[in-house]
Amino acid sequence: MNAPPDKPKQLPQCKHTFCTSCIDECFKKCGPKCPSCGQLYGTLTGSQPRNGRMTVQKTRYLRLPGFKKYGTIVIDYDIPSGTQGPEHPHPGKYYTGTHRTAYLPNNDEGNKVLRLLHKAFDARLIFTVGTSSTTGIDDSVTWNDIHHKTATYGGPQR
Structure with a gap:
């Protein structure tokens, strides 16, 4: 005997329609966004280790190419080594941290x-x-697809 068809569910903002169980599973695995257009439904939360720090300094002495009349914002990220959580590939296993600027x-x-x-x-x-x-x-702790300028050279030569 065949299972009854799943009730369709239309997403309120983008109006894309999916079977209810499919979109619920998609939201659970990939986050609250439409798989067709990327419209966000709620808050995205990533898997970055929780024990990291982001510190910011502003300096007028360092100039970036193409922005010679401005100083520079220097962002330091420090993510210490630790133990992977349930949102990581190998829960309970050690991971190596990183420091990035x-x-x-x-x-x-x-x-x-x-x-x-x-x-x-x-x-x-x-x-x-x-x-x-x-x-x-x-x-290892790695970048997660939000690109950063990590060198003081290169880039636009305005």
Whole structure:
């Protein structure tokens, strides 16, 4: 005997329709966003280790290419080594932490990006635990698809 068809569920903002059990499972596994268009339904939370720190300094002595009339925002991320949680690939296993430095021009746009990066860090979206793309080592803290300027050279030459 066949199971009855699942009731369709229309997402309220984007109006895409899915079977209820499918979209519920998708939200559980991938976060509260439409799989068709990416419309957000709620708050995204990542798998960045909880024990990290983000510190910010502003300096007028360091200038980035293309932004010579502005100082620089220096962002330091410190994610210590620790034990993986249930949201990580190998729960209970040790992971290697990282320290990263990023740079933004200290202008209106740079400060807007900084506010967004603070939100992303608080939502645990900037880093994750996985395989390092530079070393190939498993169980390492790695960037999580929010690109950062990590060198004071290169970039726009305005």
